[in-house]
Amino acid sequence: MQPDLLERQRQPLLIVISGPSGVGKDSVLQRMKERGLPFHFVVTATTRPKRPGEVDGVDYFFVTHDQFAEMIEKGELLEYAIVYNDYKGIPKQQVRDALASGKDVVMRIDVQGAETIRDLCPDALLIFLSTRTEEELVERLKARKTESREGLKLRIATARQELKRVDMFDYYVVNADLRLDDTVDTILAIIHAEHHRTRPRVVTL
Amino acid sequence: MQPDLLERQRQPLLIVISGPSGVGKDSVLQRMKERGLPFHFVVTATTRPKRPGEVDGVDYFFVTHDQFAEMIEKGELLEYAIVYNDYKGIPKQQVRDALASGKDVVMRIDVQGAETIRDLCPDALLIFLSTRTEEELVERLKARKTESREGLKLRIATARQELKRVDMFDYYVVNADLRLDDTVDTILAIIHAEHHRTRPRVVTL
Numbered sequence: 001m002q003p004d005l006l007e008r009q010r011q012p013l014l015i016v017i018s019g020p021s022g023v024g025k026d027s028v029l030q031r032m033k034e035r036g037l038p039f040h041f042v043v044t045a046t047t048r049p050k051r052p053g054e055v056d057g058v059d060y061f062f063v064t065h066d067q068f069a070e071m072i073e074k075g076e077l078l079e080y081a082i083v084y085n086d087y088k089g090i091p092k093q094q095v096r097d098a099l100a101s102g103k104d105v106v107m108r109i110d111v112q113g114a115e116t117i118r119d120l121c122p123d124a125l126l127i128f129l130s131t132r133t134e135e136e137l138v139e140r141l142k143a144r145k146t147e148s149r150e151g152l153k154l155r156i157a158t159a160r161q162e163l164k165r166v167d168m169f170d171y172y173v174v175n176a177d178l179r180l181d182d183t184v185d186t187i188l189a190i191i192h193a194e195h196h197r198t199r200p201r202v203v204t205l
Numbered sequence: 206m207q208p209d210l211l212e213r214q215r216q217p218l219l220i221v222i223s224g225p226s227g228v229g230k231d232s233v234l235q236r237m238k239e240r241g242l243p244f245h246f247v248v249t250a251t252t253r254p255k256r257p258g259e260v261d262g263v264d265y266f267f268v269t270h271d272q273f274a275e276m277i278e279k280g281e282l283l284e285y286a287i288v289y290n291d292y293k294g295i296p297k298q299q300v301r302d303a304l305a306s307g308k309d310v311v312m313r314i315d316v317q318g319a320e321t322i323r324d325l326c327p328d329a330l331l332i333f334l335s336t337r338t339e340e341e342l343v344e345r346l347k348a349r350k351t352e353s354r355e356g357l358k359l360r361i362a363t364a365r366q367e368l369k370r371v372d373m374f375d376y377y378v379v380n381a382d383l384r385l386d387d388t389v390d391t392i393l394a395i396i397h398a399e400h401h402r403t404r405p406r407v408v409t410l
Contacts, residue, residue, distance in 0.1 A: 005377060006337070128403065132211070171401045172210060186401060193398035196376045196391060198333065 008200040013104045014095070014121055015039070015191060018114035019129030020159035021084075022141035024175045024183075025108045026059075028129060031180040032106065032187070040098035042107035045071060048086035061091075078205065079109070079116045084151065088113070096205055104191060111162040118168065123201035125194055127187060128169035132176060134160060213405040218309045219300070219326055220244075220396060223319035224334030225364035226289075227346040229380045229388075230313045231264075233334060236385040237311065237392070245303035247312035250276060253291035266296075283410065284314070284321045289356065293318070301410060309396060316367040323373065328406035330399055332392060333374035337381060339365060 019025055033041055045061040047068050056062045063071070068087045071077050080089030090107060098105045109117065117124050131137040141155050166172055171190050175183040194201065224230055238246055250266040252273050261267045268276070273292045276282050285294030295312060303310045314322065322329050336342040346360050371377055376395050380388045399406065 005371065006379070009377070166210065166403055169403050171398065172214070172403045173401050174211070186397060189394040189397035190401060192391060192394035193376065196378050196395060198371055198374050198377045 005198070005200075008202075009195050009197070010102075011200060012099050012102055012203065013191065013194055013201060014099065014117075014124040014203045014205070015104060015106045015187075016114045016117050016124050016126045017106060017108050017129060017187070018111050018126065018169070019175075020111060020137060020162040021155050022137050022144065022159055023129045023131060024140070024180070025129060027180055028175060028183050028187070029106070029108045031184050035184065037188070038103065039106045040101070040103040042090060042095060042098070042105060044088055044090055044108070045077070045080075046086060046088045048083075048088070078120065079113050081110060081113050081116075083110050084154065090117075092205070099203060099205070111165050115165070115168055121203055121205055123203055125171075125190070125201060126169040127171045127173060127190060128166050129173055129175045129183070130163065130166065132174050134163060136177075137163070210403070210405075213407075214400050214402070215307075216405060217304050217307055217408065218396065218399055218406060219304065219322075219329040219408045219410070220309060220311045220392075221319050221322050221329050221331045222311060222313050222334060222392070223316050223331065223374070224380075225316060225342060225367040226360050227342050227349065227364055228334045228336060229345070229385070230334060232385055233380060233388050233392070234311070234313045236389050240389065242393070243308065244311045245306070245308040247295060247300060247303070247310060249293055249295060249313070250282070250285075251291060251293045253288075253293070283325065284318050286315065286318050286321075288315050289359065295322075297410070304408060304410070316370050320370070320373055326408055326410055328408055330376075330395070330406060331374040332376045332378060332395060333371050334378055334380045334388070335368065335371065337379050339368060341382075342368070 017025055017029065029041065043057060043061055045063050045068065047063060047065050050062050071089060072080060076092055077089035078092040078095055080087060095105055114126055118126060137159055138156055141152060173183055173186050222230055222233065234246065248262060248266055250268050250273065252268060252270050255267050276294060277285060281297055282294035283297040283300055285292060300310055319331055323331060342364055343361055346357060378388055378391050
């Protein structure tokens, strides 16, 4: 019985890092990658323009609308959504291959997408990143300055709604300003702990 | 809503470290204490004789059978049990005081006692320490040499039964030989993670 349990505890996890726009999902993922952790970080496909410093195939697969439409048609996406007029999607085969290799898979995804993943895979591990207060989130979105006035308004309204979805998630982690390593440490503790549950999560996709 | 959730996440946990005899519960607790962690470590009352190196009031409250009987009569124990002809019990007020001070409370308790605690407090956090295999546990019990032949036989039989109770627990941690710090690190990760659940445990006693 024990060897079985140990075996099950070694099964890879599907880890979803989510939270409202502006909360710092990209920065947290970036720091996790910098720390050389033994996870597979899912590369999302997106139609949105590349931001300064981003690398195609590393941060995202930057694709055209036509290419994205083709991926949808061929059923190549685990999940996709329109996020602020741009499409984002999770390549299905990439996730399956990574899980098959035995690695924990980490994906960054918006709140709506995280709920879709949970429907597809009820045993996915869902982590909700947040700011300490709603005001802090609004300030961060304003400071980002990559938005038009209209775009910003939309993001703030959406973020406020998304903050209310926290109960859909398993864990809630505050990503306080400039303390990315604390946030990453907490995420690592969660992953470490989850590999020691007596009722391990069973990931099937 | 968020400040409420943050507030609830700060609520102290009641952490039960259990597992069969011989698995190293005392050594793990000892290492946790040495590392100066900010927990309240419950001092158990026991009628068993002091082992070399143990200190009264630190490792256990060593009491006579008469004193123990009085504690039972006065309802001063949260839980008590006869463990290999000796009584062990958890002083109730000590646990309540520690929780009221806001500290996470850590108690070491046998498997049967852990199940009693779970009945009293369904939101207690139950961690099951184990060896990698049943054979390893038997070897450790034999190596201990504090037992009579009869006592050893009884412990082995009990330990085998107790290994089957792992599903009653929340987490399962292998305490591999001489790797106490790894075991403690895993326990700390579990506690850290548990303070970030979106559905925090509510400890009432």
